């Protein structure tokens with residue numbers, strides 16, 4: 001992780017314009033650094049997804065960003081005012097600079113197109129100069145990157161296991177070499193062994209490709225395991241933000257303490273294996289390399 005910022009949010013507030021209006025995100029400021037994994041923790045309904053969607057300009061009515069600034073610091077040195085983007089510029093920004101992996105790949109993948117056709121779509125839209133052969137090579141490479149046999153390119157989503165579909169989503173999110181990936185409960189619907197395999201893959205890819213991650217999950221032990229820093233949200237506000245070690249060992253806010261206590265595996269000595277050793281993820285997660 002570097003100290004160089006890649007995404008800065010300042011005083012972001014987001015409302016759902018329903019009756020009565022819901023203030024889902026309130027004056028949130030945070031900085032995501034290049035290559036860092038920032039975990040977003042907090043109970044259901046605290047505003048994690050709304051904030052993530054806001055950062056990537058994916059909010060749809062009745063959601064509205066009522067105030068705030070989001071700036072993307074591109075690797076070529078330019079700053080992009082994300083809130084001000086529209087039309088072609090917004091389309092080029094999403095996927096290219098910041099991509100997103102949602103829970104439940106079946107809802108995000110197109111059921112009537114093969115994986116190859118879906119990856120091809122991404123390239124044809126964002127990299128119109130790429131030749132057919134290059135697109136195919138890059139698609140095969142992406143599948144290999146996420147631990148799926150490239151021969152699966154011709155498969156349709158329903159022909160793949162849940163874990164493979166989620167890996168395909170990650171491949172699509174990686175397709176344009178984004179600098180930030182927002183992952184909203186990317187493995188929640190999967191069983192624990194599959195989850196661990198995918199999380200390990202994400203960590204490995206992050207090391208190799210250097211993108212930063214905003215990782216959203218209810219699984220606080222997992223967040224402590226994989227994050228560099230963790231932001232704890234409560235009723236739309238970030239009430240604590242610190243290194244994962246600090247959050248785990250020296251939580252200050254009562255709510256963070258309560259959240260930690262609600263995970264028995266984090267209490268007392270049993271939790272001490274977490275984040276010890278040089279490779280926390282490898283130490284605590286299974287070492288199977290099978291793509292499931």
Ligand SMILES: Nc1ncnc2c1ncn2[C@@H]1O[C@H](COP(=O)(O)OP(=O)(O)OP(=O)(O)O)[C@@H](O)[C@H]1O
Nearest residue numbers: 016018022024043044045046047048049050051062
């Ligand atoms: N379409 C909507 N209309 C009105 N209120 C909404 C809508 N979507 C979300 N909300 C409200 O906004 C608040 C934040 O919701 P959000 O989904 O961002 O929370 P979350 O922390 O991501 O929850 P979860 O972990 O369950 O996904 C909640 O109070 C929720 O009820």
